[in-house]
Amino acid sequence: MTIPFDTEAIGKDIVDTLNGILNDDISRYVSFFKSQTLGLAKQAAWIAEATATGEIDADTRDWFIGNLQRMTEDFIRTLVGLTLLTIEKAWNAVVGILWGAINTALDAASIPIQIPVPSAPSS
Amino acid sequence: MMRPTRKNRVATGTLTCVRFLPLVIAAVVLTACAIKLAPDYDRSIIDGITDANEQALILFAKVESASLPGGYASRADAYDTVIGKFEALAIQIKARPYPRTQIEQIFGIVPSTGTQPEDLRPLEVPPSYNSIQTASATLTRMRDRDKGGNLTRGEAKGYRNAYVTSIEQAITYEKAIER
Incomplete structure (x- = not known):
């Protein structure tokens, strides 16, 4: 018995889906990246200026330097978190397409089996 | 330098996806489990x-x-x-x-x-x-x-x-x- 399974169509579906996910996420986060890098650069410039003009003393300058480092680390953590979300979407979309294809093929061959996609672990 | 057109960008993205496709499929076959990150x-x-x-x-x-x-x-x-x-x-x-x-x-x-x-x-x-x-x-x-x-x-x-x-x-x- 031949099971109908269009591998080229499935491959194309995966490519199109991944392209869609990547393009959506990248365009969504570009404004965030721009805004963050501008905010961090603005803060660095302000610290330099406030130090040069005597607006802040050494203790306050040191606090702002430490705070800038913390903000930069937080920005990188956020980038990692957003990247993981994109990986999650891509992975789950690919699993969904492949499992869907298996079930469609089995159904077309009148084989009464439905293979469930395992759900995500909750913790 | 010529600015990349939308068509070129899409083509490049597709090429990238195609390049990594076998890896993705292999990884999916290994476990085949939805994930939550x-x-x-x-x-x-x-x-x-x-x-x-x-x-x-x-x-x-x-x-x-x-x-x-x-x-x-x-x-x-x-x-x-x-x-x-x-x-x-x-x-x-x-x-x-x-x-x-x-x-x-x-x-x-x-x-x-x-x-x-x-x-x-x-x-x-x-x-x-x-x-x-x-x-x-x-x-x-x-x-x-x-x-x-x-x-x-x-x-x-x-x-x-x-x-x-x-x-x-x-x-x-x-x-x-x-x-």
Whole structure:
């Protein structure tokens, strides 16, 4: 018995889906990246200026330097978190397409089996 | 240099996807399990951040229009309220269940028996937790300087910029996990 399974169509579906996910996420986060890098650069410039003009003393300058480092680390953590979300979407979309294809093929061959996609672990 | 056209960009993206496709399929075949790499979206957290942010921006507006240094007493309650809200939010964000390590979820194994799964987790807590803590620390420092009669308008500008950068990180992440 031949099971109908269009591998080229499935491959194309995966490519199109991944392209869609990547393009959506990248365009969504570009404004965030721009805004963050501008905010961090603005803060660095302000610290330099406030130090040069005597607006802040050494203790306050040191606090702002430490705070800038913390903000930069937080920005990188956020980038990692957003990247993981994109990986999650891509992975789950690919699993969904492949499992869907298996079930469609089995159904077309009148084989009464439905293979469930395992759900995500909750913790 | 010629600017890439939309058609070229799409073609490049497609090529990239095709290049990695065998790897993705191989990895899927290995485990074939849906994964979760971020905590669940919680509407009450984003509502809480929105509310606390509004209070913080009102506080900044009061500080910037005040005759500094001095006048802390009139702002003391506002400081305490907003700092308290951010501290409560940090606890709420951290208390939310966090997914298992990514390596464990994707491959079902831990690479080395000597390595604890927790050590492989790039984020111990959601990134918004750190950003909220940083925003709260910024407001606390500004309060302490104000309370001591040392806050100037120029210095307040530095706190505002720092605060806005941190809160944007938290809002972006918490909104992104609504999937």
